[in-house]
Amino acid sequence: MRASAPATRSRPQIGGTAASLAAGPVAGLVDDLASGLRQELRLTPKPGLVDLADSGSHPDLDLELMERSIALVEEAFGALAASLGRGEPLASQVALGRAAERRQHETFGTNTHKGAIFLGGLLLVARHRAPAGEAPLRAAVTAAAGQLLADRPLPESHGAAARRRFGVGGVVAEALAGLPSVFEVALPAWRAAAARGQVGDAAAFCTLAALMQTVEDTTALHRCGEAGLARVRRDGRELERRLLSGEDHLGFLAEANLDWRETGLTMGGVADLLGVSLGLLRHLGELE
Numbered sequence: 001m002r003a004s005a006p007a008t009r010s011r012p013q014i015g016g017t018a019a020s021l022a023a024g025p026v027a028g029l030v031d032d033l034a035s036g037l038r039q040e041l042r043l044t045p046k047p048g049l050v051d052l053a054d055s056g057s058h059p060d061l062d063l064e065l066m067e068r069s070i071a072l073v074e075e076a077f078g079a080l081a082a083s084l085g086r087g088e089p090l091a092s093q094v095a096l097g098r099a100a101e102r103r104q105h106e107t108f109g110t111n112t113h114k115g116a117i118f119l120g121g122l123l124l125v126a127r128h129r130a131p132a133g134e135a136p137l138r139a140a141v142t143a144a145a146g147q148l149l150a151d152r153p154l155p156e157s158h159g160a161a162a163r164r165r166f167g168v169g170g171v172v173a174e175a176l177a178g179l180p181s182v183f184e185v186a187l188p189a190w191r192a193a194a195a196r197g198q199v200g201d202a203a204a205f206c207t208l209a210a211l212m213q214t215v216e217d218t219t220a221l222h223r224c225g226e227a228g229l230a231r232v233r234r235d236g237r238e239l240e241r242r243l244l245s246g247e248d249h250l251g252f253l254a255e256a257n258l259d260w261r262e263t264g265l266t267m268g269g270v271a272d273l274l275g276v277s278l279g280l281l282r283h284l285g286e287l288e
Contacts, residue, residue, distance in 0.1 A: 069113050118171060120279070174273075217229060
């Protein structure tokens with residue numbers, strides 16, 4: 001792993017049209033995003049979230065169901081990449097994303113990775129439009145989000161209700177700003193950890209700690225209100241402190257999970273952003 005950000009690694013491209021050439025890096029990003037979601041799922045322990053140890057604050061979920069959900073998301077991302085490769089308009093990708101959300105709910109009875117579908121789909125659209133490089137990709141994310149959300153509000157959801165009730169921007173503001181939680185928080189946190197020699201799960205936990213302190217997590221707000229979000233941020237600061245000082249962070253996270261389970265606190269937005277960030281780091285060649 002490297003602390004600096006190299007250019008996106010190249011992959012074989014097949015065909016001679018502009019659409020087929022554009023599909024090469026997009027297809028690679030599909031694989032990377034799915035890998036990132038799987039890495040986030042298996043990172044253990046995570047308070048309030050499904051991992052290798054337990055189901056956190058989600059009695060209706062388990063590891064096997066989440067793995068099946070990621071497989072469905074990967075399939076949906078592949079269909080979206082194919083749509084982009086055919087040169088179809090943004091409305092086609094929006095329809096595919098919403099169909100994936102419906103299929104997920106019909107299959108599992110819950111929208112386990114709804115946020116990941118939205119965030120990953122946005123990154124795929126942006127990657128199709130952008131040349132190689134992190135700055136062009138973020139600019140394309142901002143442009144695609146503006147196009148996607150212009151006069152087209154997201155469907156009603158717990159997140160939408162939390163945004164209204166607590167006056168936060170949530171995933172809408174995140175998308176319109178070009179995913180600052182990814183580009184300004186998660187990626188720098190990973191790189192700083194790598195520069196300190198923290199690799200693997202340690203670097204992922206450093207990234208998790210940074211996101212916990214900054215994300216307007218509407219899942220936490222929906223479940224436990226402002227006190228819940230404050231707890232997420234407080235525990236993120238403590239996790240970061242322990243990671244920097246070399247104190248026991250795994251024991252702290254396991255204890256926090258017990259507390260979070262008692263109150264039903266969770267952080268779905270943080271989890272989705274961590275998963276797509278890990279996927280993007282793979283795509284940039286910084287995480288193998």
